[in-house]
Amino acid sequence: MSYRRIEVLPDKAAIVARSLELVSDRIQQAIATNGRCTLALAGGSTPKPLYEALSQCEVDWAKLHVFWGDERYVPVDHPDSNEGMARQAWLNHVAIPAENIHPMPTTMADPAIAAQAYHQDIQTFFQIEPGMVPTLDIVLLGMGDDGHTASLFPHTPALSVGDRLVTVGDKNGEPRLTLTIPLLNQAHCVLFLVAGANKQDALQQVLATGAAGEQVDPNNVPARYIQPQGELWWLLDQAADGGNNYHQLNKN
Numbered sequence: 001m002s003y004r005r006i007e008v009l010p011d012k013a014a015i016v017a018r019s020l021e022l023v024s025d026r027i028q029q030a031i032a033t034n035g036r037c038t039l040a041l042a043g044g045s046t047p048k049p050l051y052e053a054l055s056q057c058e059v060d061w062a063k064l065h066v067f068w069g070d071e072r073y074v075p076v077d078h079p080d081s082n083e084g085m086a087r088q089a090w091l092n093h094v095a096i097p098a099e100n101i102h103p104m105p106t107t108m109a110d111p112a113i114a115a116q117a118y119h120q121d122i123q124t125f126f127q128i129e130p131g132m133v134p135t136l137d138i139v140l141l142g143m144g145d146d147g148h149t150a151s152l153f154p155h156t157p158a159l160s161v162g163d164r165l166v167t168v169g170d171k172n173g174e175p176r177l178t179l180t181i182p183l184l185n186q187a188h189c190v191l192f193l194v195a196g197a198n199k200q201d202a203l204q205q206v207l208a209t210g211a212a213g214e215q216v217d218p219n220n221v222p223a224r225y226i227q228p229q230g231e232l233w234w235l236l237d238q239a240a241d242g243g244n245n246y247h248q249l250n251k252n
């Protein structure tokens, strides 16, 4: 990992404002450098106001490609759909070409077939050979109070998938689709948006360092597996930080 930075912000609104700065800046950087930007979205509730704010940004939308980091196995019009949430909050309101939106397929009978299909979609998009892992420019992630991220839940088979880009996650028996740890860790920039006191315990394990960190089993808190080769940003609110002042872990 080339760079990790933890920022503790006053509240969720401040996380949204700060993540908007970082994400819009990195979208412009990627477009300027590569002629396009590839962005994987987080689900859940925290990022929704960020997506609403992004819909007001000046972006060459034809050069942005949107993927998902994970998806509940429901149709897009289901209230739990991460794709549906992002379309309603953002993508339906900007001139992004339909072919630039790459949702995870959730209508196939077998989620494993859907995971394989998305794996293939990513391989084709990035024009990579089987076995290669592409570099997403930006990956947005949240973290559950159990330390899961994307749909990589504690002590599930998805955590040990190293030869695929996409796999089936398992939330208490409910199937999800999720990008795998190797693909997430190949990203150029990963941003975690974490708000709420209920995240304190998991965060303490995920961010533990030194001897305490060596005691932590990442299978208990899978977000600890996310150690990207590029930038890693943790945007926390004070409620999630819980007075630990995690920003003091930053190496200046």
Ligand code: 6PG
Pocket (backbone or CB within 6 Å): 042, 043, 044, 045, 046, 047, 070, 071, 072, 082, 141, 142, 143, 144, 148, 149, 150, 151
């Ligand atoms: C999902 C997300 C999931 C989410 C965390 C945090 O599909 O639910 O991808 O990993 O990021 O559960 O969710 P909140 O932001 O709602 O706390």
